[in-house]
Amino acid sequence: MLGSPPLFARRLLAWYRRHRRELPWRAEPVDPYHVLVSEAMLQQTQVATVVPYFERFVTQLPTLRALADADSQQVLRLWQGLGYYSRARNLQRAAQRIVAEFGGEIPCERDDLLSLPGVGRYTAGAIASIAFGRRTPILDGNVARVLCRLHCIEDDPRSKLVRERLWTLAEQILPTKHLGDFNSALMELGATVCTPRSPKCDVCPVRLHCRALARGLQESIPPPKKSRPTPIVHRRTFCIRLGRRYLIEQRPPTGRWAGMWQFITREGDMVNDLKISQPRKIGQIRHTLTHRRYVFDVFLCQALTARLNGKWTTLEKLTDYPLPLPHLKIAQMLQEEI
Ligand code: SF4
Numbered sequence: 001m002l003g004s005p006p007l008f009a010r011r012l013l014a015w016y017r018r019h020r021r022e023l024p025w026r027a028e029p030v031d032p033y034h035v036l037v038s039e040a041m042l043q044q045t046q047v048a049t050v051v052p053y054f055e056r057f058v059t060q061l062p063t064l065r066a067l068a069d070a071d072s073q074q075v076l077r078l079w080q081g082l083g084y085y086s087r088a089r090n091l092q093r094a095a096q097r098i099v100a101e102f103g104g105e106i107p108c109e110r111d112d113l114l115s116l117p118g119v120g121r122y123t124a125g126a127i128a129s130i131a132f133g134r135r136t137p138i139l140d141g142n143v144a145r146v147l148c149r150l151h152c153i154e155d156d157p158r159s160k161l162v163r164e165r166l167w168t169l170a171e172q173i174l175p176t177k178h179l180g181d182f183n184s185a186l187m188e189l190g191a192t193v194c195t196p197r198s199p200k201c202d203v204c205p206v207r208l209h210c211r212a213l214a215r216g217l218q219e220s221i222p223p224p225k226k227s228r229p230t231p232i233v234h235r236r237t238f239c240i241r242l243g244r245r246y247l248i249e250q251r252p253p254t255g256r257w258a259g260m261w262q263f264i265t266r267e268g269d270m271v272n273d274l275k276i277s278q279p280r281k282i283g284q285i286r287h288t289l290t291h292r293r294y295v296f297d298v299f300l301c302q303a304l305t306a307r308l309n310g311k312w313t314t315l316e317k318l319t320d321y322p323l324p325l326p327h328l329k330i331a332q333m334l335q336e337e338i
Contacts (some may be wrong), residue, residue, distance in 0.1 A: 008209050009175035009182060015205030017187035023047065023193070024055055030107040030180065032131035033064045040091040044084055044290075047191065053082050065104055068095040068117050076260055076322035083289075083325065084254075085257060090118025108132035121167075130180040137170035139163070142190025147173075148222050149194060152211035157222050163262050225232045232293045237327075238264045239334055242303040245312040245335070248321065261321040263330055264310065265296070277302040283333050287326040298330050300337065 020026070025038035037057055041050045057078045061067045067075070072092060079088035094116040098106055106127070107113055113124035121139070128134035139147075144157040147166050155162045175182055192198045199214050212218040221264070240247040240263075248261045264274065279299035287294040306312070318331055 001002065005173055006175065007174065008206055009178075009206045011209075012185045013175075013178055013181055016181055016188060019205070020184070021047070024051060024058075030131055032127065033067075034058060035127050035131040035336070036094070036106055037067075037091065039126050040087045040118065041082065043087060043123070045082060047152045049082070064095050064098060064106065066101045067092055068104075068241070070112040073322055077319075080322050081142045081325055081328065082284060083142065083258065084324075085324075087118060087262055093117040094119060100135050102310070106131065108134060110134065110136050122270065126183065127175075129183045133179050135174055135176075135179050137167060137174060138187070139167050139170045139186060142194075143170060143183075143186045145196065145222055146186060146190045146194045149199070149205065149212040149218055150216060152215060152221065154217070154221055154223070158225070165175075208266070230262055230291060230293050231287070232295060234267075235264070235294060236266050236268070237296045237298045238266070238274070238279055239282075239298065239300045240264055240274065240303050240308065241300065242291065242312060244308075244314050245307055246315065246318075248318070251324075257324040259322075260310075260324050262324060262327045263274065263298075264337055274308060275304040277304060281338055285326045285329050285333070287329075294326060296326055296330065297332060 023038075025031075025034040027034075034054075036294070038050065038054055041054055041057075046264075060074070060078060061070055070092065071336070072089070075088050075092050076085060079085055082088075097116055098104060107116075107126060110124045110128045113119050113127055114121070119127075125136040125138040128136040129138065143164050144163070147153070147169050148157050148162075151169060153165070155163060157163065157166060170186075189204070189206070193204050199218050201207050201210070201218055204210070207213055210218070212221050247264055249264055251257050251260050252261060253259055279301040281297060282300045283298050285294075285296040287296070287297060315331060315334060319334075323331065
């Protein structure tokens with residue numbers, strides 16, 4: 001244990017109240033819908049990136065019911081550029097399920113939250129504690145790092161065994177009051193003080209409880225991730241033009257960028273189903289995701305007929321459609337080209 005748990009919690013909470021970042025979803029009184037949306041957006045994404053997306057999202061879809069009833073293309077458009085679009089689809093499905101099964105009120109119990117699409121152990125714990133003050137632990141990357149250092153756990157926190165141990169520790173250190181602030185404080189500490197590199201131990205509110213610091217191991221815990229080579233995926237994108245309009249196609253309803261729109265994109269060579277002029281290469285777009293790197297060779301060509309599968313749209317009207325980030329960049333490339 002970390003010395004006296006109540007003292008640990010008091011120190012952490014006092015620090016959080018003085019140093020926490022003011023974020024739109026932390027406004028008092030806490031709105032559970034804001035917590036739900038922010039937690040979906042914050043998965044795999046930095047706070048600074050999320051803030052403008054969050055504000056736009058809750059301005060256009062201010063309530064859970066508005067989200068449940070929204071056109072799915074509008075939800076994707078509001079998410080456009082944030083990546084990991086399955087989060088947006090799951091968030092809307094979760095809202096629809098809450099309306100259908102929980103009378104439109106976000107459930108406060110962890111098990112009910114866990115039954116919602118896209119809500120895992122971490123998100124359920126975060127919503128239950130932050131929005132409803134329930135005594136539920138949370139464990140994300142920041143909290144895992146903080147706990148490993150506090151307890152001087154030198155093994156890899158990504159391993160299943162260590163993760164389970166960390167969940168137990170995250171539960172054991174919970175205080176009896178101010179659960180939401182306490183969990184937020186742990187995450188905030190990891191994000192701003194107990195950072196992956198060069199933790200700021202001299203200003204850390206819980207340094208007296210930290211075993212890694214006592215042993216001088218704070219820099220080497222947790223061990224660095226073993227990097228695996230990420231495969232490169234090549235695609236050819238054809239910006240097919242007819243007057244001022246371009247042809248776009250909708251992606252399949254499942255898989256990466258599901259349901260979004262794109263310029264005509266093929267895996268290999270140009271297929272013969274398109275009646276177009278000789279394509280001219282105008283550039284290349286690189287796009288890196290967690291597990292793969294995309295390289296899009298971008299071509300411009302003229303349509304020889306309007307009867308091609310897809311939709312014709314001008315660059316100005318393209319904003320009506322949710323586009324994956326590489327295709328937004330391709331649209332910018334076209335703006336510069338004309
Ligand atoms: Fe992290 Fe340093 Fe604080 Fe320990 S003392 S929890 S390593 S910032």
